[in-house]
Amino acid sequence: MRALTRRRVAAVGVVAVFAVAGLTGCDAAVQTPGASSVTSTPAPAATATTPAPSLVPSPSRTPVPSPTPAPSSTAGTALAAVEALDVKGRAPRTGYDRDEFGPAWQDVDRNGCDTRNDILGRDLVDVAYKARTRECVVASGTLHDRYSGDDIDFVRGQDTSTAVQIDHVVALSDAWQKGAQRWDDARRTAFANDPLNLLAADGPLNQSKGDGDAATWLPPNKAFRCEYVARQVAVKLDYDLWVTAAEHDAMVRVLSTCPAQQLPTSDPVPGPGGADLGALKEPTKSPTKAPTKAPTKKPAPRDADVTYANCAAAWAAGAAPVHEGDPGYSRKLDRDGDGVGCEWAP
Incomplete structure (x- = not known):
């Protein structure tokens, strides 16, 4: 009877060990059956991973000046x-x-x-x-x-x-x-x-x-x-x-x-x-x-009553050539009858 009891205790110990192993993960240390105690070894602390240095150079933070605008092609046009x-x-x-x-x-x-x-x-x-x-x-x-x-x-x-x-x-x-x-x-x-x-x-x-x-x-x-x-x-x-x-x-x-x-x-x-x-x-x-x-030269006078004795007078007054309908126009100043008198300087 006592032998049967010892075997049951040992079996229970083995089950306990596996249960502890399941809870503590793969890093737990498991004693062999019959050991007097079960000790869990804590997992080592995670080590920070230092990233490998980049092979691509960092861009410069110095602002690049904008190019001077080219002169407009329309300048002077x-x-x-x-x-x-x-x-x-x-x-x-x-x-x-x-x-x-x-x-x-x-x-x-x-x-x-x-x-x-x-x-x-x-x-x-x-x-x-x-x-x-x-x-x-x-x-x-x-x-x-x-x-x-x-x-x-x-x-x-x-x-x-x-x-x-x-x-x-x-x-x-x-x-x-x-x-x-x-x-x-x-x-x-x-x-x-x-x-x-x-x-x-x-x-x-x-x-x-x-x-x-x-x-x-x-x-x-x-x-x-x-x-x-x-x-x-x-x-x-x-x-x-x-x-x-x-x-x-x-x-x-x-x-x-x-x-x-x-x-x-x-x-x-x-x-x-x-x-x-x-x-x-x-x-x-x-x-x-x-x-x-x-x-x-000054503009011709606008007085409707103005007259010129000849083309020399019309030119001297700054009114020539004298067109038909203009002040001072007359047929004697327009010998060719084309509507323009004193067409050229005397």
């Missing part, structure tokens, strides 16, 4: 010059009259020809002049019209002259609403006769333009639009005229298609005998605003 224009609202047209800019087509450069004939002589090809006008009055020619892209035959005459008209690139009424109201008569006369602001053009197209700016009218010939808008920018810079927000955006939109387009310079105007008078004009076309221009 018409597109860049648009930003030099003031942007304002359109002033009222109140008080505008064509006569505010002086009698039409004066001889402000004193070359012996009125401005209309100057521009016709500059812009037409195969030009023929009226006899005994010292190659001043254009009788015929051909216009390679930049507004339409068409060729137009010009023949001087009451029913034919209007086929080719002289367009103010910046219309006089537009100028009036954007700064010209503040000018004196002399500056407005200079503006109306400035070759930079004048182009021979298809008559009906010129009429359709009216006083439109770049936001409301552009030449149908798309190939000419960049040059046309660049010329408007140059004129407005020269005369310190502002633009509306819509006009500014239209200018940018057109010139963005030709970012290298330059501002034009004043085109040479041929004088009598084909003399190039362009060298006599000071080039002032730049993105900076030019000083006030002064004409070389």
Whole structure:
């Protein structure tokens, strides 16, 4: 009986040992059966693992300076010059009259020809002049019209002259609403006769333009639009005229298609005998605003009762050439009956 009891105790001890082993894990030390006690050896403390050094160098914390922006490719161009224009609202047209800019087509450069004939002589090809006008009055020619892209035959005459008209690139009424109201008569006369602001053009197209700016009218010939808008920018810079927000955006939109387009310079105007008078004009076309221009002679008087004894008197008064309907015009000053008296200096 006692032997049986000892065997049961030993069996219970073995079970206990395995039970302890199950609770303490694989690191527990287990005594052999019959041992007087069971001792658990604590697991060794976990050793912190030091990460292996990285073979990739750490990035520098020194900030890298941003590269200096390259100069804009539009610097010095018409597109860049648009930003030099003031942007304002359109002033009222109140008080505008064509006569505010002086009698039409004066001889402000004193070359012996009125401005209309100057521009016709500059812009037409195969030009023929009226006899005994010292190659001043254009009788015929051909216009390679930049507004339409068409060729137009010009023949001087009451029913034919209007086929080719002289367009103010910046219309006089537009100028009036954007700064010209503040000018004196002399500056407005200079503006109306400035070759930079004048182009021979298809008559009906010129009429359709009216006083439109770049936001409301552009030449149908798309190939000419960049040059046309660049010329408007140059004129407005020269005369310190502002633009509306819509006009500014239209200018940018057109010139963005030709970012290298330059501002034009004043085109040479041929004088009598084909003399190039362009060298006599000071080039002032730049993105900076030019000083006030002064004409070389005073505007003609507006008194409807004024008369001139002869062309010498009309020239001395600064009124020649005298157009039909102008103060002082008479048939005795217009011997050839073409509506323009005293067309050249005596």
